[in-house]
Amino acid sequence: MSSEDGVLVARDARGRVNLMRLAGSHYYLAKVEPGGVIVLTPAVVVPAKVLEMPEGLSKRIDEFLDDPSKGVRMQRPQRNKE
Numbered sequence: 001m002s003s004e005d006g007v008l009v010a011r012d013a014r015g016r017v018n019l020m021r022l023a024g025s026h027y028y029l030a031k032v033e034p035g036g037v038i039v040l041t042p043a044v045v046v047p048a049k050v051l052e053m054p055e056g057l058s059k060r061i062d063e064f065l066d067d068p069s070k071g072v073r074m075q076r077p078q079r080n081k082e
Contacts, residue, residue, distance in 0.1 A: 007021060007022060019040075023042075025043070026041045027045050028040040028041060028042055029043045044045070
């Protein structure tokens with residue numbers, strides 16, 4: 001039986017449901033529709049600090065995520081060997 005056919009899940013003693021057999025994401029937005037249907041939509045959690053980034057940096061990150069092959073690896077500055 002594939003997950004497309006449906007998989008029976010049951011709550012444990014603490015009311016939790018294990019979704020590991022069904023889903024690959026860690027975070028979901030949950031919504032209860034009329035009739036009791038629960039819809040889970042994969043979500044991405046963005047730390048508040050990222051939202052406060054300067055626009056230029058945020059744009060560079062977005063460009064990298066769109067096409068990682070265009071990324072530039074930065075080198076550490078060389079230490080003086082005295």
